[in-house]
Amino acid sequence: MKHSPQSVRCGRVLLDLTTPVVMSILNITPDSFFAPSRTGISGGELIDRAGRMLEEGAKILDVGGMSSRPGAKEIGSQEELDRVIPAVEVLHNSFPEAIISVDSYRSEVAGQAIHAGATMVNDISGGSLDPGMIDLLASSEVAYVMMHMRGNPADMQTYTDYDDLIRDLVSYFVNKLRIFHHRGIRDIIIDPGFGFSKTVNQNFEIIRQLRILNILECPVLIGLSRKSSLGQVIKRPVEETLFATTALHMAALEGGASILRVHDVKPAMDAIAIFNKLQEAKNH
Numbered sequence: 675m676k677h678s679p680q681s682v683r684c685g686r687v688l689l690d691l692t693t694p695v696v697m698s699i700l701n702i703t704p705d706s707f708f709a710p711s712r713t714g715i716s717g718g719e720l721i722d723r724a725g726r727m728l729e730e731g732a733k734i735l736d737v738g739g740m741s742s743r744p745g746a747k748e749i750g751s752q753e754e755l756d757r758v759i760p761a762v763e764v765l766h767n768s769f770p771e772a773i774i775s776v777d778s779y780r781s782e783v784a785g786q787a788i789h790a791g792a793t794m795v796n797d798i799s800g801g802s803l804d805p806g807m808i809d810l811l812a813s814s815e816v817a818y819v820m821m822h823m824r825g826n827p828a829d830m831q832t833y834t835d836y837d838d839l840i841r842d843l844v845s846y847f848v849n850k851l852r853i854f855h856h857r858g859i860r861d862i863i864i865d866p867g868f869g870f871s872k873t874v875n876q877n878f879e880i881i882r883q884l885r886i887l888n889i890l891e892c893p894v895l896i897g898l899s900r901k902s903s904l905g906q907v908i909k910r911p912v913e914e915t916l917f918a919t920t921a922l923h924m925a926a927l928e929g930g931a932s933i934l935r936v937h938d939v940k941p942a943m944d945a946i947a948i949f950n951k952l953q954e955a956k957n958h
Contacts, residue, residue, distance in 0.1 A: 680932075682817040682861040682893060684773045685793035689733065689817065691893045691932040693950055696942045697775065697796075698732035699899070699935060700724060700765075702739045702757040720761060721768050728772060730939040734794065735769075737761050737787070738777030742798050742827045742870075754783050759790050766791025775819070781806035788814055798823050798870065800850050808857055817861040819895055820854070822846050824871035833871045840883045847890050863933060865895040874903045881922060884929030896926040897935035899942075920945050 680692045689695070700723065724735055739757035740749050758776060765774050775794035776787035781804045784795045788810075796819040801807045803826065811818050822843055824833035836842045847864050854862060864887065866880045877898070887894050898904070904918040905911055920941045923934055927949040936942040 680893070682863060683815060684817045684861070685815055687773060687793065689773060694927055694932055694934060694946045695733040696731060696939055696946070697734040697736050697895065697933050697935040698724075698727040698939050699937050700727075700735055700737045700761070701741070702737060702761045703741050720764055724765055724769060724772075727939050728769060731943040732939045734773045734775050734933070735765055736775040736777050736794075736796055736935060737765065737792070738796075739783070740778070742777075747828060748826070751780055751782055754778065754780065755786060758783055759786050762787045762790040762792050775817075779803040779807070781810045785810050785814075788816055793817065794819065796865075797821060798827070798867070800846075801854070808854065808859070811854070811859045812857040817863060818854075818859060819863045819865055820847070820850055821865040821870065822867040827870075830871040834873050834876065836876070839872075839876050839879055840886055843880070844886065844890065847887070847892075851890065851892070863893045863895050864890060865897060865935075868896060868898040869901040869903060872903075874906050877901070877903045881925050881929060884926060884931065888930050893932035894930055895933040895935055896923075896931040898922055898926065899934075899936040899938070916941060924949060 682689050682691065727735065737758055739754040758778065762774055762776060765772065773794060774792045775796045776784050776792040777796040778784050779797045779799040784807065794817040795811065797807060798821045800820045800822060823830055843866055851862065866887065868877050868880060884894065899919050900912045900915045902912065904915040904922065908915065908918050916938055923942055923945045927945065934942045
C-alpha cells in the first residue's frame with residue numbers, strides 16, 4: 675500500500691507522523707554516555723522503565739546493546755545479541771502493541787531482533803558498516819532509520835571536515851536513498867547524525883538548516899538528547915542538560931523533525947504539545 679512521507683510502515687502498524695512523536699532510549703549497555711539511561715537486559719527494571727515511557731507518551735522504544743558514543747569500543751556480535759534479543763523479547767511480550775526499534779548496524783542483530791518482535795531498525799551507519807543490512811531490509815516489513823556518520827564510533831570525530839556540511843548531508847542521503855529504493859525499501863526515516871562526525875558548531879548548523887532536509891521527502895529523526903555538544907555550550911555536565919535539550923528540541927521541531935529520540939519522554943512530549951499549539955495558532 676502506498677502512503678505519504680508523513681507515515682512509515684512498522685510491521686503491521688502504520689506509524690502516523692503528521693504530528694511529531696517520541697522515540698525513547700533503552701540502553702542495554704554498561705557504558706552509554708548518560709548513565710541513567712542504562713538498564714538491565716530483562717526483568718522488572720526493563721519492563722517498569724519501558725512501561726513508564728509508553729505511559730508518558732513515547733510511540734517507539736529504541737533498544738540498543740552497544741554504545742555509540744564518541745570513542746566507544748566495538749563489542750562482539752554475540753555479546754550484542756546476548757544483550758539485545760532477550761530485551762526485545764521481554765518488551766514485545768509485555769507491550770505487544772508497542773513499536774520496538776533495534777539500535778544496531780549489524781544485520782545479524784537486526785534480523786534476530788525482528789524475529790523477536792522489533793519492527794524498526796535504527797542504523798547509525800546507514801548500511802555502510804554491514805552490507806547485509808540492505809538484504810535484510812529488502813526481505814522485511816520494517817521501518818529503517820538511516821543515519822549519517824563517517825567512520826565508526828571509535829574514530830568518527832576525526833572525520834569532521836566537510837566542503838559544505840548541509841550539501842554533503844543531502845548528497846549522502848540522496849545516494850543512499852537511490853540504492854535502498856532500487857531494492858524496494860521505502861519506509862525510511864533519515865537522521866542527520868547530531869554528534870556523529872560533527873563538531874559542536876556543525877551540530878548546531880544542522881539544526882539551524884534542518885528544513886533543507888525536507889527536500890528528501892522522508893521523515894526526519896533528531897537524536898540530540900543530552901549530547902555533549904549541549905553541555906559544552908552551557909558549560910555543565912550531561913546530567914544537567916535537560917533544559918538545553920528541550921530548548922533545542924523546539925528548534926528541531928520548527929525545522930521539521932518528525933521524531934525526537936530522547937532519554938526524557940515527558941519534557942519532549944511537552945515540547946511537542948507546545949509546538950503543536952503554535953502550529954495551530956499559525957493556521958488560524
